Amino acid sequence: MADNDTPLSRRTVLKSTAVAGAAGLAGCTGGGNGSGSDAIELLHAWSSGDGNAAIEALVGGFREEHPDIEFGEDPVNGAARSNLDQVVSNRLQANDPPSTFQTWPGQTLTKFGDAYADIEGDVWTDDLKNNYLAGPKEQAQLDGTYVTVPLNIHRINNLFYNTSVLEEADVDPESLSTPADVVDACEAVSQNTDAVPFAHQTSGSWSTTQLWETILLAEGGIDGYNAFIEGDGDVDQVRSALENVVELSEYYPSDASSISFTEANTMVMEGDAAFIHQGDWAAGAYSGNDEFNYGEDWGQITYPGTSGNYLLNMDSFPYFDNNPSAEATKTFLSYCGTAEAQVLFNKEKGSIPPREDADVSELNTFQQDQYEDFTSSDNQPPSIEHGLAVSPNIKTNISDAFSGFLEENDPDATADALISAFQ
Amino acid sequence: MRKLIARVRNRWSDSDVRTDGGEVSAERSLLRRDSIRSAPFWLPPFLLVGLFVYGAVLWNFVLSLTDFQGLGAPDYSSLDFENYVIAFNGGTPTWSELTVDPVWNSLQNTIILMVVFAVVCLVLGLLLAILVDRNIRFEDTFRTIYLLPMSLSFVVTAKFWLYMYNPQTGLINAAIGLVGIGPVEIVQNPDLKLGAVAFALIWQFSGYAMIVYLAALRGIPTSHFEAARVDGASTVRMYWRVIIPQLRTATVSALVVITVFALKAFDFLFSMYGGYQPGPSADILATRMVREAYANQNWAYGSTIAVILFVMALFIVTPYIYTQYTRGEL
Numbered sequence: 074m075a076d077n078d079t080p081l082s083r084r085t086v087l088k089s090t091a092v093a094g095a096a097g098l099a100g101c102t103g104g105g106n107g108s109g110s111d112a113i114e115l116l117h118a119w120s121s122g123d124g125n126a127a128i129e130a131l132v133g134g135f136r137e138e139h140p141d142i143e144f145g146e147d148p149v150n151g152a153a154r155s156n157l158d159q160v161v162s163n164r165l166q167a168n169d170p171p172s173t174f175q176t177w178p179g180q181t182l183t184k185f186g187d188a189y190a191d192i193e194g195d196v197w198t199d200d201l202k203n204n205y206l207a208g209p210k211e212q213a214q215l216d217g218t219y220v221t222v223p224l225n226i227h228r229i230n231n232l233f234y235n236t237s238v239l240e241e242a243d244v245d246p247e248s249l250s251t252p253a254d255v256v257d258a259c260e261a262v263s264q265n266t267d268a269v270p271f272a273h274q275t276s277g278s279w280s281t282t283q284l285w286e287t288i289l290l291a292e293g294g295i296d297g298y299n300a301f302i303e304g305d306g307d308v309d310q311v312r313s314a315l316e317n318v319v320e321l322s323e324y325y326p327s328d329a330s331s332i333s334f335t336e337a338n339t340m341v342m343e344g345d346a347a348f349i350h351q352g353d354w355a356a357g358a359y360s361g362n363d364e365f366n367y368g369e370d371w372g373q374i375t376y377p378g379t380s381g382n383y384l385l386n387m388d389s390f391p392y393f394d395n396n397p398s399a400e401a402t403k404t405f406l407s408y409c410g411t412a413e414a415q416v417l418f419n420k421e422k423g424s425i426p427p428r429e430d431a432d433v434s435e436l437n438t439f440q441q442d443q444y445e446d447f448t449s450s451d452n453q454p455p456s457i458e459h460g461l462a463v464s465p466n467i468k469t470n471i472s473d474a475f476s477g478f479l480e481e482n483d484p485d486a487t488a489d490a491l492i493s494a495f496q
Numbered sequence: 497m498r499k500l501i502a503r504v505r506n507r508w509s510d511s512d513v514r515t516d517g518g519e520v521s522a523e524r525s526l527l528r529r530d531s532i533r534s535a536p537f538w539l540p541p542f543l544l545v546g547l548f549v550y551g552a553v554l555w556n557f558v559l560s561l562t563d564f565q566g567l568g569a570p571d572y573s574s575l576d577f578e579n580y581v582i583a584f585n586g587g588t589p590t591w592s593e594l595t596v597d598p599v600w601n602s603l604q605n606t607i608i609l610m611v612v613f614a615v616v617c618l619v620l621g622l623l624l625a626i627l628v629d630r631n632i633r634f635e636d637t638f639r640t641i642y643l644l645p646m647s648l649s650f651v652v653t654a655k656f657w658l659y660m661y662n663p664q665t666g667l668i669n670a671a672i673g674l675v676g677i678g679p680v681e682i683v684q685n686p687d688l689k690l691g692a693v694a695f696a697l698i699w700q701f702s703g704y705a706m707i708v709y710l711a712a713l714r715g716i717p718t719s720h721f722e723a724a725r726v727d728g729a730s731t732v733r734m735y736w737r738v739i740i741p742q743l744r745t746a747t748v749s750a751l752v753v754i755t756v757f758a759l760k761a762f763d764f765l766f767s768m769y770g771g772y773q774p775g776p777s778a779d780i781l782a783t784r785m786v787r788e789a790y791a792n793q794n795w796a797y798g799s800t801i802a803v804i805l806f807v808m809a810l811f812i813v814t815p816y817i818y819t820q821y822t823r824g825e826l
Contacts (some may be wrong), residue, residue: 159790165567184793185567275684276658277770330683331662333770466594469791476775480686496595 111398113405114145115390117175118157123357127421131224134417135408142401145172161185171392172402178212178221178389178462180468181290190394196222196406201428204412208385208453209427212461221391222406224415225424226350228443229384229456230287230376233359238268238347249377250319255348259324262347270324272337272346278475280334281318282458284350285475287315291378295452302455302462304495308488315484322482330479341371351374352386352459355453356439357423367439375446383450386459387427442469463495470494516794553806560799563591570796577799592794597648599801601776602784605690609780610758612694613701617754618747621705626735628706629713639710643703654767657696658683683768686777693764701757705750713739713745731796748816753814759805762786781805 119128165188197219209223259270290298293310338355340346342365357495359365396402408414415426433444437445455461474490564570582589586598660666663679672678682688724734762782765774772783789798
């Protein structure tokens with residue numbers, strides 16, 4: 074190309090390059106500190122379904138009570154749960170924490186440990202301390218300091234069943250008292266009916282981990298369970314619980330590895346399966362079905378062998394140090410600690426309030442029964458799979474062990490891996 | 497200083513416009529050089545890529561030498577290769593109370609996946625390309641059908657193959673059921689898991705290899721085919737001795753793209769197994785890296801695995817770039 078006929082002058086090129094560069098840089102530096110100073114910024118992953126309805130009810134209730142306190146422009150910041158932690162982590166690295174976010178309490182708090190601040194006195198008043206049961210109260214603390222406010226409780230040690238399938242199989246759910254009884258009941262179902270005895274999914278490891286932790290609680294009792302989560306577990310108890318899971322696995326759907334939890338749960342609703350072990354969010358799907366009613370078409374028992382225990386899975390809102398809206402956040406967290414707010418939230422979420430003085434008459438019959446179990450329970454141990462009982466690193470090791478268990482079904486190797494997860 | 501500016505200006509204004517493409521004499525060349533004069537075009541993207549790609553790669557390497565873990569800022573004052581020792585030997589690093597497993601298992605899976613996937617993809621792509629190239633009817637339709645899976649995202653294909661592998665209703669088990677085998681558990685079967693993942697990826701990407709080969713085949717003059725025919729070569733011999741040797745460039749460029757896809761099979765595993773825990777027999781470096789970095793917040797160790805992955809990618813890409821360079825195509 075000859076220099077003289079350049080269609081663009083050097084100056085034009087330089088100018089356009091500069092403009093393009095400036096635009097690019099502007100794109101990089103934009104955003105950031107836009108929001109107003111005192112607006113509450115709540116990050117959560119409840120962007121659809123019952124979770125979304127629940128958080129809207131909670132925020133609606135708060136706005137009614139405190140019309141002067143602003144929420145950030147869009148309080149509903151949707152993100153998948155696993156991404157949410159990542160978003161918060163990045164914000165904390167940049168020293169720009171949100172007001173609060175949705176997180177599991179308990180040992181999950183160790184992940185952002187130093188970033189939280191003590192809210193005893195400001196939020197955790199005597200009222201809260203007197204009305205939360207011991208289990209949830211313990212989970213609200215990080216090394217003895219109150220840093221978060223639990224909002225709801227999902228229970229893990231449930232066994233749901235389809236009434237008509239069990240009647241056909243001639244199994245009385247109330248008569249089951251040990252994990253071995255569940256295996257026998259499954260055998261009866263497989264002999265007497267065409268239904269799958271135990272609906273379960275194995276494409277991901279989480280359902281199996283929570284099933285195993287429930288059975289460990291049944292076989293080892295609260296002491297054995299607590300010993301395990303403190304890193305001092307008895308390998309025989311761990312193995313025996315795993316062996317029980319292997320026995321149960323004979324009664325899973327044959328395509329367990331290709332289905333999701335929703336599909337497994339639907340099998341129970343449609344009478345294609347007898348039992349399912351799940352957190353009580355499974356009941357959320359049942360209550361959406363008018364043809365499938367609590368007490369008539371389906372029922373729930375405390376997982377055999379775990380009576381007196383309410384195995385906890387909770388969500389909570391922690392308080393960050395260096396809070397962008399200190400006073401407003403504390404007001405909001407205090408509101409979340411009231412029985413009224415918890416009823417508003419849990420009515421939609423299908424879980425129960427962590428306070429023992431809540432008026433649950435507005436909740437459905439199943440929730441009321443669960444609440445009664447909760448308030449009369451002796452122990453409220455924290456769930457392993459749902460992040461309360463062990464720190465995130467140990468939980469990764471445990472999930473690793475179970476992803477191997479799903480492949481090999483080997484109780485010995487998995488028991489060793491679970492014990493060494495703490496080392 | 498003023499002298500210098502004057503000299504530069506002098507050069508700028510005095511220099512001749514050379515239209516014959518000849519070289520400008522050395523002492524006058526500085527500002528007249530093509531590379532300098534074209535700087536407004538290449539310099540901004542060069543700097544941006546340098547900063548955001550190579551800068552990030554370098555920073556990642558430096559991070560892997562730190563003990564960065566949890567919240568806060570990395571400490572660059574004490575750099576060592578501890579994480580690499582841990583990655584290959586396992587043990588308890590200074591930044592953790594828990595033992596950390598070495599990466600051998602995921603490294604092995606990554607290499608198996610990469611080799612099987614790449615080789616089968618290329619062979620299958622070549623066969624398809626030869627078939628489609630032989631003036632068949634509905635050639636365009638076939639080409640589209642073979643290429644279509646590549647347009648799907650990993651998330652879609654993972655869910656799709658989860659259905660395909662279903663022991664009760666999946667097509668794969670229905671097919672092997674016809675010859676009297678099965679139903680077979682595939683998704684959580686330690687012996688078949690990695691193969692099942694590779695198979696699904698091959699299904700998705702062999703169409704890409706086909707397109708690359710097809711383009712190369714179209715570039716070979718008809719006379720080569722005719723000459724081989726006149727000399728009495730059979731079809732197989734013609735392709736083996738005359739045509740395939742000419743597809744070397746196509747092979748190498750398809751290979752690079754395909755192996756890079758294999759290294760990125762993370763999305764597929766993530767969707768298929770509902771998280772970054774696909775189980776020991778399908779765990780690859782990418783899933784391990786994400787687990788260490790985002791589940792455990794072992795940032796430095798995650799960076800170490802990323803560097804290992806990067807070096808593996810370099811092993812693939814460097815020979816390609818080097819051959820391109822020696823052949824003057826770069």
